[in-house]
Amino acid sequence: MSLPSTPAATDPAPRRARGRPRKTADERDDGNRRQALLREAARLFRQHGFAATSTRDIATAAGMQSGSPFYHFDSKEALLAAVMQEGMERALQRQQAAIAASVEERAPEPSDCLRVLVRSHLDVILGPDSDFIPVMLYEWRSLAEAQRSEVNRLKDAYEGTWVPVLRALHDSGELRGDPSLARLMLFGALNWSVQWFDPARRASLDDLADTALQLFLKDPA
């Protein structure tokens, strides 16, 4: 419509995007470098812990010089906060997508909902690119007080999804014990797998989900 094909033969130097001062390639690269730092930080924080990982280690892993991470992040703590935030955002997305997919198929039973949540959670903590959430789970004390609230917001949303499902299972008698304590213990059972799960051996994530449900759920009345 309002885009006449005025032949710009008079314009010798063709410009790509009007508002930006050229160097679109550099900008995409900047994003790549930041993402590389996040990814390597998550991997190293998970493997060795926050305090035992130096910003130099992270820089080297991302192919940078020792001072360069501070061009992208204000401090080592800000890098940790970014890892946790990124992890929670991805986890929340994956959780919501899994729920949406299961609702689309049919009206799910509460136990089906729990299976979806458990399976999605196992994927978040043990699947590919799963370094971010374990860092959040096991390095929480290293996060400065000031930066906890934002991550807590996402964490509350993620955990809140479980509440109505667990309550429904409690009401139907399939889950015994206080639902709030049950949620904490279920999370414990699942999150602990970060310490022992070996993707090469033992069970698959599907097997883990099956066992968890067998363990925690009673037969429906």
Add this chain to the structure above:
Amino acid sequence: MSLPSTPAATDPAPRRARGRPRKTADERDDGNRRQALLREAARLFRQHGFAATSTRDIATAAGMQSGSPFYHFDSKEALLAAVMQEGMERALQRQQAAIAASVEERAPEPSDCLRVLVRSHLDVILGPDSDFIPVMLYEWRSLAEAQRSEVNRLKDAYEGTWVPVLRALHDSGELRGDPSLARLMLFGALNWSVQWFDPARRASLDDLADTALQLFLKDPA
């Protein structure tokens, strides 16, 4: 019998223990200092993590100068290993004592045995002087390979106690799912409480044990 009361009046300086070069008081004191270091190390390692705790922090907490911990321990890593070993020895003692006490009362059902193990475990990780085992649970990666085997021996003994109990419950139908996976998930549910349990609020350790059993056990057939 062969201990004639020869009056040692000819001996002007009375000696306490023949083999040791006097200073029994100092020796007991040495043990106290070492114990103080262990206790403060466990507390600080639990609170801030191994890597984030300096040997100076530990020395100060124990009322010593910065170099003094190395009179008692070869290295910071040796101090960590000693904390874990001390913790596992205490845990194993408490576990065996709890079992012995429960067997004395009556021939216990498998579910009673599990209750005893769960309650004793909660005491080990959440009760008084419970800094040692959480350090082992959450700082394992900080322990040097060479020092893992000794702690692993104790850990295997502690965990081995659970195996026949869980198998019996599985055979009676009270516990569903693979017993070996069940043990890992049960440990996860309990160990995770280190992250959220607040002795001032919420439930008591007895309540926690009750909920865990309600959650994991089916009604006996």
Add this chain to the structure above:
DNA sequence: CCTACCGATCGGTAGG
């Protein structure tokens, strides 16, 4: 167990 100290490493910055 203290005093005094060392070499190494760390998070972070100025200036380009």
Add this chain to the structure above:
DNA sequence: CCTACCGATCGGTAGG
């Protein structure tokens, strides 16, 4: 994003 650097801290040691 790199170069070059700083002040602080750390684990550990010699000598008493």
